[in-house]
Amino acid sequence: MGRTRTYDWEDPSVSAGAVGAATGLEMLRDLVAGRLPSPPISRMMGFRITEVDVGRAVFTLEPGEEHYNPIGSVHGGVYATLLDSAAGCAVHSVLPAGVGYTSLDLNVKFLRTITAETGTVRAVGTVLKNGRTTCLAQAELLDEEDHLLAHATSTCLLVPLKPR
Template identity: 30%
Template sequence: MTNVDERAHEAERAEQYRALVEYGLTAGIGVGHSLGITLEAIGAGRAVWTMQPSTRAADAHYSVAGGVLATLMEAAMASAVHAALPPRTTYTAAGLSIALVGKLRVDDPEVCCEAHVVHCGSRTATADARVMTADGRLVAHGGASFLVFPVPQG
């Protein structure tokens, strides 16, 4: 593929992913709906998601649970990988590692998670992500690996 073809393909895959997320929000299904996670930007091996902390995400200390932040990060990294994959391929998460480095209260302002593809090969892909507060404080960072495989024909 040429660079022009690759960019067009990335844009098409990004739009497909955005449509899936929007459908889930409209239908009231998925983590976007249940946790208030919103896709802000996707394309060229990068994705940005936001989340408004709320009591839906609370742990026993009225902080946002680490698993909720992991979900936000995995969604961001998976969508970045989705947009970067070549035609007729798909993926599944193989591993996730995060470091929680700051407390996020349920009444804090919206946070942003930005993910970037580090590697996108024919069998595996990796990505990293950071969750930041509006004032630039790092809350969590981590990475994920994905198995890449052809879409079954039929």
């Protein structure tokens, strides 16, 4: 007997079209409030942005079998996706209107195994240094008891956006 999982998503061009029109923090607050649709990656993987403030973003995920690798634990790519999202959105939260970013690197350290029994995990991203052309952020992946499961740092390139 196989297992199945279905999901749906909204047109990603709606959120993409909002990038740069307002500050990064305003856009992210619209995502949290549901005024902008969640990106397809979050629907596919089952995570969501739950908190955002200046220089900080939090994502949550309830890990399940659908996230497993062949050895029966959550795949490292899931860790990396959560950490990249939290660090990137922390950077996005400090951007003025008309400025975007792209990740230059992501350095992940895996510290503990995650399984479906781990319970809800959260990735907390924070900005460490906001420069003129680059921004350095970190993200921590934590379980419900605040045990550190993984850590990442990310450097993001800040780019002026063309008016849409």
